[in-house]
Amino acid sequence: xxxxxxxxxxxxxxxxxxxxxxxxxxxxxxxxxxxxxxxxxxxxxxxxxxxxxxxxxxxxxxxxxxxxxxxxxxxxxxxxxxxxxxxxxxxxxxxxxxxxxxxxxxxxxxxxxxxxxxxxxxxxxxxxxxxxxxxxxxxxxxxxxxxxxxxxxxxxxxxxxxxxxxxxxxxxxxxxxxxxxxxxxxxxxxxxxxxxxxxxxxxxxxxxxxxxxxxxxxxxxxxxxxxxxxxxxxxxxxxxxxxxxxxxxxxxxxxxxxxxxxxxxxxxxxxxxxxxxxxxxxxxxxxxxxxxxxxxxxxxxxxxxxxxxxxxxxxxxx
Amino acid sequence: xxxxxxxxxxxxxxxxxxxxxxxxxxxxxxxxxxxxxxxxxxxxxxxxxxxxxxxxxxxxxxxxxxxxxxxxxxxxxxxxxxxxxxxxxxxxxxxxxxxxxxxxxxxxxxxxxxxxxxxxxxxxxxxxxxxxxxxxxxxxxxxxxxxxxxxxxxxxxxxxxxxxxxxxxxxxxxxxxxxxxxxxxxxxxxxxxxxxxxxxxxxxxxxxxxxxxxxxxxxxxxxxxxxxxxxxxxxxxxxxxxxxxxxxxxxxxxxxxxxxxxxxxxxxxxxxxxxxxxxxxxxxxxxxxxx
Numbered sequence: 001x002x003x004x005x006x007x008x009x010x011x012x013x014x015x016x017x018x019x020x021x022x023x024x025x026x027x028x029x030x031x032x033x034x035x036x037x038x039x040x041x042x043x044x045x046x047x048x049x050x051x052x053x054x055x056x057x058x059x060x061x062x063x064x065x066x067x068x069x070x071x072x073x074x075x076x077x078x079x080x081x082x083x084x085x086x087x088x089x090x091x092x093x094x095x096x097x098x099x100x101x102x103x104x105x106x107x108x109x110x111x112x113x114x115x116x117x118x119x120x121x122x123x124x125x126x127x128x129x130x131x132x133x134x135x136x137x138x139x140x141x142x143x144x145x146x147x148x149x150x151x152x153x154x155x156x157x158x159x160x161x162x163x164x165x166x167x168x169x170x171x172x173x174x175x176x177x178x179x180x181x182x183x184x185x186x187x188x189x190x191x192x193x194x195x196x197x198x199x200x201x202x203x204x205x206x207x208x209x210x211x212x213x214x215x216x217x218x219x220x221x222x223x224x225x226x227x228x229x230x231x232x233x234x235x236x237x238x239x240x241x242x243x244x245x246x247x248x249x250x251x252x253x254x255x256x257x258x259x260x261x262x263x264x265x266x267x268x269x270x271x272x273x274x275x276x277x278x279x280x281x282x283x284x285x286x287x288x289x290x291x292x293x294x295x296x297x298x299x300x301x302x303x304x305x306x307x308x309x310x311x312x313x314x315x316x317x318x
Numbered sequence: 319x320x321x322x323x324x325x326x327x328x329x330x331x332x333x334x335x336x337x338x339x340x341x342x343x344x345x346x347x348x349x350x351x352x353x354x355x356x357x358x359x360x361x362x363x364x365x366x367x368x369x370x371x372x373x374x375x376x377x378x379x380x381x382x383x384x385x386x387x388x389x390x391x392x393x394x395x396x397x398x399x400x401x402x403x404x405x406x407x408x409x410x411x412x413x414x415x416x417x418x419x420x421x422x423x424x425x426x427x428x429x430x431x432x433x434x435x436x437x438x439x440x441x442x443x444x445x446x447x448x449x450x451x452x453x454x455x456x457x458x459x460x461x462x463x464x465x466x467x468x469x470x471x472x473x474x475x476x477x478x479x480x481x482x483x484x485x486x487x488x489x490x491x492x493x494x495x496x497x498x499x500x501x502x503x504x505x506x507x508x509x510x511x512x513x514x515x516x517x518x519x520x521x522x523x524x525x526x527x528x529x530x531x532x533x534x535x536x537x538x539x540x541x542x543x544x545x546x547x548x549x550x551x552x553x554x555x556x557x558x559x560x561x562x563x564x565x566x567x568x569x570x571x572x573x574x575x576x577x578x579x580x581x582x583x584x585x586x587x588x589x590x591x592x593x594x595x596x597x598x599x600x601x602x603x604x605x606x607x608x609x
Contacts, residue, residue, distance in 0.1 A: 030433075030434070030435040030436065032433065032511075032512045032513075033429045033433035033434070033435035033438075034429075034435060036425045036426065036428055036429035036433065036512070036516075037425070037426050037429045037430075037435075037441070039421065039422040039425060039426070040422040040423060040425065040426035040482075040487060041426070041441070043418075043422055043478070043481055043482040044445065044448075044482050044484070046463060046482070047456070047460055047463065047478070047479040047480075047481075047482035048448050048456065048482045048483075048484070049444075049448075050459065050463065051455075051456040051457075051458075051459025051460045051462075051463060052448075052451065052455060052456065052459065053459075054459040054462065054463070055455065055456070055457075055458050055459040058458055058459065058462070065462065065465060117350070120343055120346065120347065123340070123343065125340050125343070125344075131347050131350070131351065132599070133595050133599070134351050134354055134355060135350060135351075135354055136598075136599060136602075137354060137355075137358075137588070137591060138354060138358075140537055140541075140587045140588065140590070140591045140598070141541070141583075141584055141587060141588075142540065142541030142542075142543060142559045142562075142583060142587070143541065143543050143559075144541075144543055144558075144559040144560070144562040144563055144583065145559075145562065145580045145583050145584050147562075147563070147566075148562055148563075148565075148566045148576050148577075148579070148580050149357055149358075149360075149361050149577070149580055150357070151566065152361075152364070152573055152576065152577065153357060153360065157373070158372070158373035158571065158573065160360060160377060163375050163376075163377065193353070193354070193357075197354075198602060201599055201602045201603055202602060202603060202605070204603070205603035205604070250452060253452065254452060254453065254454065256543070256544050257543045257544065260543075260547075260563065261562075261563055261566060275454050275544065278454065278457070279454075279457065279544060279547075279548055282457065282458045282461070283457070283458075283461055283548040284548070288458050288462070291458055292458040292459075295454050295455055295457060295458060296455070298452075298454065299451070299452055299454070299455050302452060
């Protein structure tokens with residue numbers, strides 16, 4: 001139960017059951033199969049496989065596409081990232097810190113709030129599909145739309161947020177997008193507003209998969225609402241919870257557009273995220289070697305966090 | 319788990335005590351609706367005002383003076399920001415991308431679901447493994463490849479590379495596996511070849527997952543931001559999302575113009591959402607439970 005969900009072998013199981021069925025003679029023409037695979041495999045090789053491997057090759061060079069000579073530097077680009085005082089050390093770890101902070105602040109909110117909303121929507125009442133659809137709606141908008149809209153709403157003088165805060169008798173001059181900690185509060189808040197519906201929909205599907213008989217049995221045993229939540233709902237949601245946390249961490253680590261548009265990295269470089277710094281270094285200043293190295297370091301960091309998360313879930317389950 | 323006892327509690331909400339209990343829930347739900355809808359309404363409202371009214375307080379949710387200042391500015395082709403061109407570019411790119419995904423992913427998924435060939439399991443495992451690699455790992459490599467192919471600053475750069483993603487293949491393969499084999503077997507016996515079976519039997523039975531994949535691909539491509547920011551350079555080749563960032567920088571406080579751009583970028587996706595909401599929400603739900 002705990003690992004059901006994202007692991008491949010489980011998905012493949014039903015397939016293995018019927019190898020003897022349906023393998024009719026026409027199946028035996030592998031050429032047909034390769035022709036069906038070919039268009040996708042071409043795309044997959046050129047834009048997935050080659051970039052991953054080629055990126056490693058680039059990270060071992062001083063690679064500037066505008067300069068024909070691309071000197072081999074071995075692991076120097078990686079070593080620089082871990083050598084205080086190198087040109088990349090400071091800004092890179094600053095941007096990693098920004099991404100880390102954003103992940104740390106946004107993931108708990110994006111795990112808990114959508115769960116509460118999904119629990120509310122999981123009751124039977126009129127109009128619940130309408131509410132579900134409404135909360136999901138911002139998610140279909142691009143980050144650019146969300147960014148320009150909230151930059152306007154959060155503008156200290158021209159924005160509605162400060163106006164309505166003032167109308168409620170609260171401070172009406174908060175520098176939402178130019179100062180700390182407000183810039184983080186804004187970026188996290190906007191991201192929650194934008195993507196909450198996605199997680200809520202996933203939770204809701206998970207809640208509807210829990211056998212109602214379990215709730216009835218718990219009621220018969222005299223469990224109150226809170227006890228039913230702890231002993232029926234949460235265990236039933238475990239695989240979904242793991243999925244939501246994993247996907248949300250990944251999305252947070254990819255954060256780029258919100259900072260790019262809403263805070264423009266301000267104040268200073270405080271909200272310049274790792275992805276943004278990597279993209280600027282590699283694709284704007286063409287320092288592709290260091291940028292490629294950074295992207296692998298970030299990926300590794302992410303893998304460690306994800307594995308820790310998986311391990312935690314497995315451990316808790318035993 | 320297997321015992322399916324029917325709940326005796328009335329669930330219809332007709333019970334007055336239950337209805338009363340729902341009032342706090344309804345209050346919370348309606349408040350939340352406001353939080354999600356009001357910003358979008360403000361965007362529309364601002365886009366319809368003359369700019370001098372956009373920052374006047376108390377806010378006019380329903381503009382007393384209507385103006386086409388915003389829309390006429392962005393739709394005028396003579397400006398340095400050809401927003402209409404961006405809109406068309408986005409439409410072309412997202413449509414082409416969607417077609418490419420549907421054709422390549424459905425063919426590969428069918429082969430993986432129903433055919434036997436050497437290397438199949440290895441291919442499938444490698445394809446699925448790439449699902450867990452974060453996008454930014456491909457960034458530098460893909461940029462160099464796109465540059466090598468001469469695609470920088472062209473729409474091809476935002477149409478093709480994204481179609482290599484493994485999600486579509488994985489998603490459709492799952493569905494094809496769930497189709498009953500009997501129909502395909504019968505057609506085989508009748509002498510149909512694989513292509514005919516694929517086109518006449520499998521695809522028509524797969525309208526719902528194909529629609530889901532089409533809608534998700536279109537939305538993803540339409541909303542893509544980081545990649546086009548770096549591979550599309552000249553004003554006339556931009557798509558709408560990076561275009562909005564430029565509009566924002568060049569019109570800083572001309573909110574009516576900026577919000578008009580936002581509305582233009584939102585209309586297609588919101589329309590698609592309204593009409594295909596079921597497919598989108600189904601697709602997302604399934605990704606959590608089974609994906």
